Amino acid sequence: MSTARNKGTKAETAVVRFLRGYLGVWLPHLIELIDRHPLRGRNDVGDIRGVPYTAIQVKSTKRLDIAGALDSARSQAAEAGTDVYAAWIKRRGATDPARWYVVLDGEGFARLLLHYLTAEVRDD
Numbered sequence: 001m002s003t004a005r006n007k008g009t010k011a012e013t014a015v016v017r018f019l020r021g022y023l024g025v026w027l028p029h030l031i032e033l034i035d036r037h038p039l040r041g042r043n044d045v046g047d048i049r050g051v052p053y054t055a056i057q058v059k060s061t062k063r064l065d066i067a068g069a070l071d072s073a074r075s076q077a078a079e080a081g082t083d084v085y086a087a088w089i090k091r092r093g094a095t096d097p098a099r100w101y102v103v104l105d106g107e108g109f110a111r112l113l114l115h116y117l118t119a120e121v122r123d124d
Contacts, residue, residue: 011060045080
């Protein structure tokens with residue numbers, strides 16, 4: 001496995017563990033659902049599966065490329081048919097994903113707000 005792929009796998013696994021631990025307290029049924037997505041090439045639907053309505057792109061790189069990470073997350077959301085997308089970017093020197101950056105653009109933030117603010121109306 002290449003060094004870059006190994007770094008990516010390690011970062012994705014850390015995010016999965018964080019989300020299972022954090023979300024699993026209130027939504028225990030998600031613990032088994034949240035996992036790394038296998039590599040899918042052109043039909044990429046995000047790095048993390050099991051978070052409803054959401055495509056998550058995890059990045060662990062030396063150079064911070066927010067625009068590139070968000071573009072990937074947005075296209076993955078479109079491929080997956082989900083509304084919400086975010087880029088979860090490893091912060092230099094931080095090992096805990098709770099301290100990494102989670103980035104949204106304006107459209108992504110508006111979609112997140114729409115889901116949050118209409119949650120009481122929906123029955124899901």
